[in-house]
Amino acid sequence: MTAHVFCGPTLSPDQVLAAFPAAVPHPPIRHGDSLRLDVGPGDQVLIIDGVFHQAASVRHKEILALMAVGATVAGCSSMGALRAAELNVYGMIGVGEVYRKYKEGLLDADADVAVTHTQGPEVEQLTAAMVDLESHLLDAHLAGAVDGAERAAIAAVLREVHYTERSPQRLATLEAPGIAGFRSWLAEHPDLRGAKHRDALTALRLLAEGAFQPTDPGAWVEQDWRTGHLAEWIDRHAGAVQGTRRISSLAQRQYQQIFDPDYPQRWRDRVLAWIAGEPSADGCTASQLLESAKRAAADSGLRVQDLTTEQRRRWLTAAEDATLDAGEALGRLLVRSAGSGATPPGRDRPAPPPDAATVESVARAYSVNDRAAALGVDVHRLEFGAVRRYLMQLWRLGESTTEECDAAARDRGFRGFDGAVEVCRQFILAELGEDLWRHLA
Incomplete structure (x- = not known):
């Protein structure tokens, strides 16, 4: 315990x-x-x-x-x-x-x-809490330093002072019936502790x-008391400890979103299982998950053939819209429209245990960022185009169009390619190697 x-x-x-x-x-x-x-x-x-x-x-x-x-x-x-x-x-x-x-x-x-x-480590109180002042007033009243009417009048004056200004210096300037007696009593009891x-x-x-x-x-x-906000808070604050660093669950997943070549399939399986109402994707083939998700979508009134061209093209590339069969087109549309990986579907399910290699990689990236910052290189100020080109090369997108890049990012749980580029910033220096980024200092 x-x-x-x-x-x-x-x-x-x-x-x-x-x-x-x-x-x-x-x-x-x-x-x-x-x-x-x-x-x-x-x-x-x-x-x-x-x-x-x-x-x-x-x-x-x-x-x-x-x-x-x-x-x-x-x-x-x-x-x-x-x-x-x-x-x-x-x-x-x-x-x-x-x-x-x-x-x-x-x-x-x-x-x-x-x-x-x-x-800082030693927290020093600078102002007095109203509950403590009222506690002191009660003790002063019981000791006969102020009467009942004076106690009420002093409390009313103190309540008019903003909590950030209830300092000893400000209290010394206040006017109220009997307040002089209260100040004298406080001076005689300098170590008095209040209600808190x-x-x-x-x-x-x-x-x-x-x-x-x-x-x-x-x-x-x-009951259903958990919310997407709570899931996001847990994502950002819980996680694993590597040395003196806490590596959040969010950072771990973001690293996998960027660098794990198998992440798109895992993300697809998770989204389709969630839509289908399955407890997890374990034990189901990709085709089974797709069929179950299609049935769930149809039960909700969603069929790809009922969508307008504009609606389909919001989530499918021109080539996909022209060549994919209706089932696969719907599957990709469902996965890409599921939202950001920051609040993954199935948020009420236990998060997977931290992957040691991922935790170590994120910690290494943060350490490199610290060294770079000491040399004047801020990952948040790296040229967007350079990071974008690196990510396109990493994902082997070649000369892909903007919509094709967005589709690739959405297949990994991002809302779009630009968002993936911003996430990539925090890891890119460690992946490039120190010799390549030191010249940026």
């Missing part, structure tokens, strides 16, 4: 490890971070802090994806409290005062827990004690 903790600035990694030495601390969670975790039944994920302003925040379905594979997910204090209140009915566990207030509707704004902080910190320590204690028992996420797991 592994316990992952996303933290900072509410708790630092050192504070997390002091409370629970077996934990694996991570920086504040952002979009994609949870998808890079290798988790399963028995693993636990505690979300304390997360980003939402400077980067995309963790999506709800990213968290559902963790729970769907059997991981236990809990949240508290900040981003964790927000997501736990929103996903509690799906099985996410919420801890603490801040979570309770969101769940009961006493809080409803992200800004109530938001703060600004520094970037208390909740985080509580959650860590419960995590260390094994109090977070796996929850049955319920019937939603069996």
Whole structure:
């Protein structure tokens, strides 16, 4: 079992490890971070802090994806409290005062827990969260530093300040009945920790004690909750690790789309199996898949003979339109119109395991790109025509027309040849060899 903790600035990694030495601390969670975790039944994920302003925040379905594979997910204090209140009915566990207030509707704004902080390994908080200020106000009221009316007036003034400006310097300039007494009380309690910190320590204690028992996420797991967006996020963020690099599933497939001569047939089989409603292409011949896909298309009212010339020529070359029989023409039309390989058909099926040779090739390409960048060669600024000529030569397209090049790219899951050229950029330097590209520096 592994316990992952996303933290900072509410708790630092050192504070997390002091409370629970077996934990694996991570920086504040952002979009994609949870998808890079290798988790399963028995693993636990505690979300304390997360980003939402400077980067995309963790999506709800990213968290559902963790729970769907059997991981236990809990949240508290900040981003964790927000997501736990929103996903509690799906099985996410919420801890603490801040979570309770969101769940009961006493809080409803992200800004109530938001703060600004520094970037880097040591996250330093620069502003105060509204939930912490209100927690301090309550303590000051209980200590007699402010009365009830003053507490309410100060809270109202603080709420008018944007979360990015709730710094000690700005707070020193605010005017409200009783605020001088509140400032004096804060000065006498400089090490006081607010609600977020208390909740985080509580959650860590419960995590260390094994109090977070796996929850049955319920019937939603069996429903059609996965989307193309989630498939694309997993594609971009999950993957294999090679040395210090993470090689995404997307990068692995893109490399195969460009360089694997057998990829067009595999892509065709996968698309036709998906259209035919087959669980996979295994055990079916190419002709069987085509016949099954043709029947499924006909059941949906699609027959190639019913299409206009313009519709056929959108996906078939002039030569194909003139010479292919109706069955094969329909097969190619179905495959080429299936869309980009970025969200492949059958997205709910398990992805194939990483191919070691592909992972190594992509990692090598990225390393070459790094060396080239140090010499002033940016793969994104390579001449488009040069990359295009390389790809035409690689795919043996000779003097093919634009529509023939597009057809070849669509047979590999691209939307068109220009898109394939753009993907090829990230791999081309490693394939050319260092002697050939160094003169570009």
